[in-house]
Amino acid sequence: MTTRIDRALGSDFGAAGGDSLGAAVEFMSLSQIRQAYGRDGIQEPDAFYGFPAFCITDDTQQAIALGEGLITAIGDGLSVDGIRRGVWSSLKRWHQSQGIPNQRRAPGSTSMSSLSRDLPGSIETPLNRSDSCGSVMRAHPVGILYAGHPEAAYEVGIETAVLTHGGILGRSAAGMLAVIVSELCVGKDLRQSYATAERIVRNEIGIDPLLALTRRAMELEPAPAVTAESGLGQGWEGHDALAIGLYAARCHEREYLAAVRLAANHDGDSDSTASIAGALIGARLGLASIPRSWYQRLERRADIARVANVLSVVEPVSAKLPVQ
Ligand SMILES: [Mg+2]
Numbered sequence: 001m002t003t004r005i006d007r008a009l010g011s012d013f014g015a016a017g018g019d020s021l022g023a024a025v026e027f028m029s030l031s032q033i034r035q036a037y038g039r040d041g042i043q044e045p046d047a048f049y050g051f052p053a054f055c056i057t058d059d060t061q062q063a064i065a066l067g068e069g070l071i072t073a074i075g076d077g078l079s080v081d082g083i084r085r086g087v088w089s090s091l092k093r094w095h096q097s098q099g100i101p102n103q104r105r106a107p108g109s110t111s112m113s114s115l116s117r118d119l120p121g122s123i124e125t126p127l128n129r130s131d132s133c134g135s136v137m138r139a140h141p142v143g144i145l146y147a148g149h150p151e152a153a154y155e156v157g158i159e160t161a162v163l164t165h166g167g168i169l170g171r172s173a174a175g176m177l178a179v180i181v182s183e184l185c186v187g188k189d190l191r192q193s194y195a196t197a198e199r200i201v202r203n204e205i206g207i208d209p210l211l212a213l214t215r216r217a218m219e220l221e222p223a224p225a226v227t228a229e230s231g232l233g234q235g236w237e238g239h240d241a242l243a244i245g246l247y248a249a250r251c252h253e254r255e256y257l258a259a260v261r262l263a264a265n266h267d268g269d270s271d272s273t274a275s276i277a278g279a280l281i282g283a284r285l286g287l288a289s290i291p292r293s294w295y296q297r298l299e300r301r302a303d304i305a306r307v308a309n310v311l312s313v314v315e316p317v318s319a320k321l322p323v324q
Pocket of ligand 1: 105106
């Protein structure tokens with residue numbers, strides 16, 4: 001039987017594996033990827049920016065930081081204020097680490113500029129209107145913590161997104177990813193988990209493009225590659241990154257490798273889309289779906305495992321929202 005801990009490890013390592021697969025091709029078009037890696041595109045993590053294969057990028061660095069911030073907030077009783085404080089402090093430490101050349105892995109500009117400030121953004125006082133995918137690619141640890149509590153996952157997903165990303169689409173996409181992972185972590189399938197997310201976000205104002213794209217991702221015919229005809233965007237924005245990740249996971253709901261390969265080989269933001277696909281399919285199938293030869297070689301695998309292990313043994317709420 002696949003347990004909550006196993007699904008949490010699957011999600012956290014699944015995301016990191018997808019990130020490392022997409023790293024080398026993040027800024028390449030699909031035709032450039034095929035020129036470099038052959039007709040099927042990149043299949044295994046490769047060296048990038050002078051770092052060896054199986055290194056992670058800013059996506060996983062920030063996901064670890066967010067997870068560590070949540071762990072800090074456990075000591076504060078997981079109040080919304082405690083979560084905001086813990087995650088902001090942890091992301092600020094990540095931002096400081098970007099001054100060290102060998103820690104810099106093409107960090108997203110919205111995160112970098114927001115985290116250079118003294119105070120975080122909030123729903124009432126957003127720092128910017130950015131919908132970029134930086135808020136989504138780091139959101140799966142929220143779903144791991146709030147397994148089986150999708151409403152709380154959504155609220156905390158938004159609160160942690162808006163620390164740096166003020167756009168409504170980006171923050172709601174982060175909340176949706178947290179919801180879907182929270183449902184997958186208790187054994188629901190992708191369709192059931194998406195339906196929960198759709199129900200929770202349906203009444204939000206201004207998110208029609210997010211709903212339209214993710215619904216398309218859930219309904220589109222499976223194809224060998226995500227192309228312009230897919231109509232899912234390129235993953236630079238939070239809503240299209242979530243859509244591509246969902247689509248790849250849905251097309252290969254029984255096979256981790258096929259899902260992250262589909263999500264990495266396209267014209268756009270390959271590390272983020274493959275990370276999101278990996279977070280989803282890993283939560284769906286558990287750690288055993290990821291090749292041991294991948295997760296045992298990932299940079300910072302001890303931190304990735306610790307975040308998943310700690311967050312998945314906490315019972316954060318008894319089916320109620322975190323206390324203000
Ligand atoms: Mg990256």
